[in-house]
Amino acid sequence: MSSSATEHLSRRQKRRAFKQLEADRGAWYPRWFWPSFAAPAVLWQSIFFILPFYVIIAVAFGTYDALRSPVPIFQPWFWDFAQFQEVLSDIFGSDAKYQAVYLRTFAFIIIATMLCLVIGYTVAYFVARHGGRRKTLFLVLLIAPFWINYLMRMFAWQSLLADDGFVNDVFAFVPGLTPVAWLSGKPYTVILGLVYGYVPYLVLPVYGQLDRIGSSLLEAGRDLGASPWQTFRRVTLPLSKPALLAGVIIIMLPMMGDYYTNQLLSGSPKTTMVGNIIDRSVFEPGRGALGASVVLTLIVILLVPMIYYMRTTARQAVDR
């Protein structure tokens, strides 16, 4: 039905004509039909993200009761921003006691993420390209750590890294190396724990993407005279970029809130991370609003990589 033909019709008549047109084509669905497919996701997001997020805001700008437990305030017109402002001044002010913790957390996470990228990509590439018939076995081995509780794995590292543990035994055996007091508050021990704990989360999406890159594309690169390195750099790497980005986001987000890795492998004030501030404030009387305020700052910071990820993936979808 041309637009000129329907110009004289009222809105109701137009809708009826549109329905008739759809019916003539063999199917007509009410307007709510297709959007309704998003209902489970919307419901899920509402219950498990929007509501809890609002509670965090209500706690951050809330008050305390007689027992010094946090009392969320849900009416924005009663919100008290004093605690949030205090946290901001603790991060950005002249006497900013949390600034070092935020910077340290970023440093730990950036280093750990870089290491995860190198290790994770290498492993995923090996399995995808050279795994052959043993791909499934390699994948099972990659997933195997997930069968053991994260805390238990950290406890295992405590034993391995103890003064008289296996790692120091090896160090004592190898000429030129001396035993290290790994567990006495060393930043590199915390980074090691983060890398170990999160690297499988990066390997899996990267492997999935690499495995989907057709060999014909690589052969085409070779046919056009590219060396193996050039083929990797100009074909494989660009094609695996979405998975790398997804993997980085997947590991960075939980690392920002991680507190137990530091707690179990260090416990020193010198390695305190943002997650430890949140953890401590949750368990101390009269500190709930502080913890919630720190969570809000963290969310704002994490929005930056999230937006970058969404923009990049959206652009790639358009390009395709």
Added chain:
Amino acid sequence: MDRRRRMHPATQEALNRREFLRRAAMAGIALPTAAAILAACSDPKEASGNAGSTTIPLARRDKPVTLPLYDDNPAIADGMEIEKGATLEIFNWSDYFYKKVLEDFEKEYDVTYNWTTFNNMSEAKQKMQAGQVADVFFPTVDVLGQMVGAKLLQPLNHSYIPNMEANVWPAYWDGDTPFYDQGWRYTAPYVIYTTGVGYRRDVISDEEAADQGYDLLWNADYAGKVGLYDDYRETLSMAMLRDGITDINTGDQATIDAALDSLKELIPLDVRTSINGTYVGLSEGKYDVHHAWSGDMIGAQYYLPSGTSTDVLGYWYPADHAGVVGNDTIVVPSSSEHPVLAHTFINFLLDKKHGYENFTWNGYQPPFTSINPESLISGGDVPKSLPLAVVTEEDFKAGYSILELAPDDDDKWQDAWDEFNTSTG
């Protein structure tokens, strides 16, 4: 036109009734909505109890407190029957009970128990407020005023707890004692402890420990092997006592700052904080010296690697008994569904045999008149190397207790602890 005027008189009344019901239903819907709107318009800060203040004065040794009774929160009546076949809901710290004692209670009274744990008092308070149902609960002394003020605890009926006067130190029931709950209206004591310094005797001699006391933690020789409790009150109090300050419930900012500065000196020594470093870390040799509760030190013997003698464990506490000393309490929450059983359980724990058995497992000593400090060591319950870990009445006469702070003062302590934990030294 008024419709009612056109109606038959016979139907008019029926419709009036219908109209009444309709209006009642509308009012039923509207009233809560109005209440919600009014609630939304009223400031929640006012409804929440003045953000952390209670009307009950802060208990101090020189200013004892009689916790108030409320007409709408009475104690149970005398002579009631025990709730047979019930499940006793226990709300306690983890690793703080010998299961055999609980199983003995089950057998003796033909009941079962369910043990729910918490990690710290703040978490416990929040759960209790949120409606956690418990028959017995084990709070520290510094939260009693708040919890009684919020009517989360019910008064005890002493007629169900004869073991209190029969077995427990008079300091917990005689006359106007204890100072934090005169006349033991709400509490019975659970266990007692002191806070000192634990050390490895295969690294540090008893003489060195006695000579240095708290300074042992600041000794650079043990850098990398020094541990503190992750507890702001205990840790800052210890730093104050080291500096000769005995008012460990102070709100004085300068005193708190000085304690913080002392603690910061430990950061270059690679100090670490944890809650189980004493009984796990010291036993396994991860630490040479650790801030320690006496009960953790006695319990540490069970965490030693097999083949290691208990002689490696040492504990220092001030020779003049002027250190941190305290006790945990047993109470019946007002949410208790089996209050008679709860009272019976308290009496059971205050029984000489059961209380002692519990001590032999968790290392925390009940304040029983029957317990002789010498016999604890000679009997092998306390390692010979830990004589100062046995708590005596003398410790309570000369020692200092960690007590409730006013909210503003508590914030100062927490800010200091926060600064320590985020400091690079």
